[in-house]
Amino acid sequence: QVQLVESGGALVQAGGSLRLSCAASGRTFSSGAVGWFRQQPGKEREFVAAITWSFSSTVYTDSVQGRFTISRDNAKNTIYLQMNSLKPEDTGVYYCAATPILVTYGGSYYSREESYDYWGQGTQVTVSS
Numbered sequence: 001q002v003q004l005v006e007s008g009g010a011l012v013q014a015g016g017s018l019r020l021s022c023a024a025s026g027r028t029f030s031s032g033a034v035g036w037f038r039q040q041p042g043k044e045r046e047f048v049a050a051i052t053w054s055f056s057s058t059v060y061t062d063s064v065q066g067r068f069t070i071s072r073d074n075a076k077n078t079i080y081l082q083m084n085s086l087k088p089e090d091t092g093v094y095y096c097a098a099t100p101i102l103v104t105y106g107g108s109y110y111s112r113e114e115s116y117d118y119w120g121q122g123t124q125v126t127v128s129s
Contacts, residue, residue: 014088018125030074038092038093040091045113050111091125094122095119
């Protein structure tokens with residue numbers, strides 16, 4: 001079993017920055033990927049970004065491309081999401097999720113919720129205008 005714990009959510013003004021962390025523990029793995037998803041008020045959960053453990057391949061949804069950066073620290077079993085130039089529409093609960101499956105050119109695969117086996121509880125990000 002893998003446990004994921006998100007942290008770093010906060011209230012921030014538009015244009016500001018936040019860094020979210022996702023710490024993995026338990027039966028961790030060196031392959032596969034970790035993704036970030038978010039659920040905005042009144043909307044379904046959506047994909048934000050993902051990174052593979054072994055090659056650091058990344059994929060982003062269009063709305064955050066160029067503003068958000070996903071990275072990993074294998075030694076700490078932690079995934080980060082650096083969020084810059086935040087907008088009110090970035091408000092939501094941010095979840096990290098993990099899968100042990102590595103897919104080559106897996107951008108489409110890793111953008112789907114059903115591709116992930118483990119989920120954290122989420123951290124709230126609120127961007128005020």
